[in-house]
Amino acid sequence: METINNWKAIASESLSTIGREIATAFPKIFGAIIILIIGWLTIKIVIFLLKKVLKITKIDALNEKINDMEITGKSDFKIDLSKIVLGFAKWFLILVFLILTADILNFQIISQEIGNLLNYLPRFFSALALLMVGFYIGSLVKKTVKKLFESFELGGSNLVSNLLFYIIVIFMSITALNQAGVDTTIITNNITMILGAFLLAFALGVGLGTREIIADIMRSFYTRKTYAVGDRIVIGDDEGTIKAIENNSLILETRAGEFVIPIKDVVSQKVQIKS
Numbered sequence: 001m002e003t004i005n006n007w008k009a010i011a012s013e014s015l016s017t018i019g020r021e022i023a024t025a026f027p028k029i030f031g032a033i034i035i036l037i038i039g040w041l042t043i044k045i046v047i048f049l050l051k052k053v054l055k056i057t058k059i060d061a062l063n064e065k066i067n068d069m070e071i072t073g074k075s076d077f078k079i080d081l082s083k084i085v086l087g088f089a090k091w092f093l094i095l096v097f098l099i100l101t102a103d104i105l106n107f108q109i110i111s112q113e114i115g116n117l118l119n120y121l122p123r124f125f126s127a128l129a130l131l132m133v134g135f136y137i138g139s140l141v142k143k144t145v146k147k148l149f150e151s152f153e154l155g156g157s158n159l160v161s162n163l164l165f166y167i168i169v170i171f172m173s174i175t176a177l178n179q180a181g182v183d184t185t186i187i188t189n190n191i192t193m194i195l196g197a198f199l200l201a202f203a204l205g206v207g208l209g210t211r212e213i214i215a216d217i218m219r220s221f222y223t224r225k226t227y228a229v230g231d232r233i234v235i236g237d238d239e240g241t242i243k244a245i246e247n248n249s250l251i252l253e254t255r256a257g258e259f260v261i262p263i264k265d266v267v268s269q270k271v272q273i274k275s
Contacts, residue, residue: 032101039097043090050089054082092121120181127180134172138165167195219263220247227266227273234272235261 059081095114102111142165149157170191177184224245227233231242233252238261240254250266252259 028104028106032104035097035100035104039093039100042097043093046093047086047090050086051082054085059085088125092118124180127176130172130176130179134169134176137172138168141165141168170195217247219267220245223250223263223266227271232274234274235266235269239274 095118099111099114099118102108102114142161145164146157146161149160174184174188174191177187227242227245227250229242229244232240233242235252238252238254238259240252240259242250243253243258244251246263248263250261250263252261
């Protein structure tokens with residue numbers, strides 16, 4: 001009989017303990033549910049308002065400029081800034097309300113880890129911004145160099161412009177990784193050695209290969225200062241009117257037809273200007 005009374009006492013105490021724990025936990029659970037509902041409504045409202053703000057700021061124009069940089073070549077991949085901003089805002093608010101919910105339920109580990117993630121986000125997005133700036137500067141330099149080469153009628157514009165683009169992107173990517181907290185010492189050392197050797201070989205090749213081209217450009221500059229289109233000149237045995245002065249040649253129109261005279265011959269020979 002005494003054993004049965006002990007069992008009754010133990011069962012009664014256990015049920016009382018469970019009841020007290022449920023009574024203690026119920027307000028926390030109820031509060032967590034309320035926080036989640038408020039969070040859901042807040043996210044809906046903020047996303048709705050943010051969409052309106054993005055339309056007013058005309059973010060689509062910036063989208064077009066970024067996609068025109070040809071970061072991914074001619075692929076169908078496009079960057080949508082509005083979706084990126086909206087996605088970031090949505091998940092940021094979700095994490096904030098999850099922290100509040102975890103604090104109410106005394107889930108300290110979850111709250112702490114999510115807090116660490118939120119603290120890391122500024123570094124991550126600053127690294128992402130650096131990467132985007134690198135792509136933008138690289139694309140700008142690429143287009144400028146390509147136009148410059150084409151204006152001087154030089155070959156290799158695609159090779160040089162693409163090389164400069166990737167050099168800038170690589171260095172900005174390393175900087176972005178450093179900003180994100182990634183140790184890039186090994187990557188930097190290897191890339192520096194490889195890039196240094198490549199640039200040295202490229203500089204020697206370009207210097208030796210374009211020596212005559214650069215000399216012709218300088219000669220054409222001198223020729224344009226001395227002669228003008230329409231001048232009638234005598235060079236060697238040919239007499240005619242200058243029709244055009246190119247970077248590496250002069251086009252002379254004579255009675256026998258048009259002659260293309262190398263620009264170095266124009267500079268090195270005796271030329272008579274008749275009119």
